[in-house]
Amino acid sequence: MIKQFNNPKFYNQTIPNEIDIPHVPVGAIIKGAAKYFGNRVAFLYRKKELTYKELYNQALRVANGLKEIGIGKGDVVAIQMLNCTQYAISYYGIVLSGATYTPINPLLPKDEFLFQLQDSGAKVLITYEQLVNVWEGVMEHSKIEKIIVTGDVEISSLEQCVDTTSYGDGVVSFNQFINNNEAREFTIDVDVVEDVVHIAYTGGTTGKPKGVMITHKNLVSNVLQSGAWSSAALPQLDDDGALTVKVVEKEVDKYLQHYPTLPGTNIRLSPAPMYHGAGTMGGLAYGVLFGATSIIFDRFIPEEFLADLERYKVTELSGAPAMFNFLLMHPNIAKHDFSSVRTINSGAAPIAMETMKLLIKYFPNAVVTEGYGLTESTASAVQSVGFYDGLRTLGTVGLPIYNTEVKLMSVDEAGKEVTEVGQRGEVCIKGPQVMKGYLNNPEVTAETLINGWLHTGDIGIFDENGFLSIVDRKKDMLIYNGYNVYPRQIEEHLYEHPAVAAAIVVGIQDVNVGEKPKAFVVLRQGVSATEEEIMSFVNDKVVHYSRIRELEFIDQLPMTAAGKISKIQLVEREKTRLNQV
Structure with missing residues (x-):
């Protein structure tokens, strides 16, 4: 990518193209x-x-x-x-x-x-x-x-x-x-x-x-x-x-x-x-x-958080998209004065454009930025x-x-x-x-x-100005509430349950949390178990943000032509289901 350092809309013209970093300890x-x-x-x-x-x-x-x-x-x-x-x-x-x-x-x-x-x-x-x-x-x-x-x-x-x-x-x-x-x-x-x-x-x-x-x-x-x-x-x-x-x-x-x-x-x-x-x-x-x-x-309690924003005349607000979604959906958000807020930084996961528009609306004095x-x-x-x-x-x-x-x-x-x-x-x-x-x-x-x-495993595109968008992930990972969740770790715990014959975990899009882990499970022949039982078994073994949020029993996992389990088929099926709700 060619950097357009001479473009005053992209770069501050008073800053050199490369800054001198002093060699000092933290x-x-x-x-x-x-x-x-x-x-x-x-x-x-x-x-x-x-x-x-x-x-x-x-x-x-x-x-x-x-x-x-x-x-x-x-x-x-x-x-x-x-x-x-x-x-x-x-x-x-x-x-x-x-x-x-x-x-x-x-x-x-x-x-x-x-x-x-x-x-x-x-x-x-x-x-x-x-x-x-x-x-x-x-x-x-x-x-x-x-x-x-x-x-x-x-x-x-x-x-x-x-x-x-x-x-x-x-x-x-x-x-x-x-x-x-x-x-x-x-x-x-x-x-x-x-x-x-x-x-x-x-x-x-x-x-x-x-x-x-x-x-x-x-x-x-x-x-x-x-x-x-x-x-x-x-x-x-x-x-x-x-x-x-x-x-x-x-x-x-x-x-x-x-x-x-x-x-x-x-x-x-x-x-x-x-x-x-x-x-x-x-x-x-x-x-x-x-x-x-x-x-x-x-603790993050939306009502108290909003009150503190106003009480302390906060100038900078930072968080993940899931936090902003909780705040923006709060019924009392319009009753608060956020005129002191000058900067809003969103990171950890992609933010929806509608969420960004609402941030601009409710925080009119703030520069709303996203980072990667x-x-x-x-x-x-x-x-x-x-x-x-x-x-x-x-x-x-x-x-x-x-x-x-x-x-x-x-x-x-x-x-x-x-x-x-x-x-x-x-x-x-x-x-x-x-x-x-x-x-x-x-x-x-x-x-x-x-x-x-550094090869990140994230998939991106550049627009005509060289601005980057993150559109997918090459590596097997989902983001829940700003935290990286690795399905493989959850799947390993699923296989530890004596009733599970096969299992796979995918990320399901959710406007409030980003992606929530959903497990698809094939039970062993002649063995019974409930969704709640298996979810509790796994969720007791993982950190809070890696817990399974949904579990569905299916007869068999979808396969690719090469004989590998196809997560994309389940993801697409879930997208179709959500669009029909």
Whole structure:
């Protein structure tokens, strides 16, 4: 694709075609935020404020505590928590220590939880006391040497500590761990190109989840690429190694004529879990780099969410299409004042054009953008144009962000690039944000990273302006509520049931959630079972978003001429059925 950098509707003409990415570790982000936005509230949780200066100091205490117990460069620390301020503190404590962070979905079943600990080789687990049924006894089955436990009692004060006396040796409360250490800066010899800062797990289509290795360079590059793209802000690194951003337009009024908010003024609201890529990159990396105030809440309740948007005068709203659908369908949405909202970012799954139109209607002052990326590209690769008078085309996810190339490769002819407008091809990405590879999986890494290009498995088309649309997926995956769901994993559990002879899982389109997993099951001859029985059997073994939502018994699975099970026939049948309802 030819980039039209000279087109003022596509690219900000004051930004160079390629931005300079400083070679710094991720810890430079929190150091910069503390220096330039120190007294600004970084996170608000349960009415408790945490400023950037407090975040940095407490993260340094965590980093020194990890150093004290022998954890540093090359070691892995896992976080198993829902959103809370302790999560943010822990994340930056790990980063500042030089260790590697791996997020664990706190709702994972115990066997999947243990697999991630074992595969990553994590030595420390930072968790929540309410999850004790999952993490208790974990030291016997992994390399975990220390468990740091927090809880509700520790939210309001550093002086209150979780009682860990009943948990045995090696378990300490989060606040006790912080209080035992100083907020002292120390230097880590980080190779930003090679050293891994994140191991984020993505589901496997043919087996266990894969650990995506993200380096310091990957993460810093991606957050700065997105910042230049969405806010016309370029990186600024001082002599102390503190990283921040400065907008290219010096006149504030002139800048705000084109862009929604200035760094250090944003108020963010997003339901994305911090353990999810959108939460880590959006709230913990991008939000901190830009000095935003992020509002954290425990549960996504649409009425409360809408009220908070108005109450806190939120300027930036981020989420998946399923969340926006819930909000837009709420009967009281028209009663709220959303005039403060300046930016709406949709990601994780394609958004329907009707949903986009409603967002524009109810949030008239906002730039509504969509983006595309995946765990293997750290987060973002393609985004809608972010300035007010830029061209945004409904149905597309936008253009490649700075320092990023995107091409389409034929799915029928190996090695052939697709160049015609509207012609389908596999989306391939090249840029400094592309992962180092998959942990402990060189074969799949070699299949996915070819000559520096990330082969995504997603199928896209370019329009006449070079705007990308995602139209299908080459790999066997569906997206439910913004989460990647891998049918193969569900099918394996279905086959474990003694009554199941054959089974297949497909994604059924649903305007509220994107795609919902539906299972088609052939029972063994002479054996009976109910739909509810089999669904419960499987759903007890998988994470909440991978649960089967519908199950149908059929006499036999449809086959292709080559003798393979044909999912497309079932998908098409379901589309016909839904159109007839």
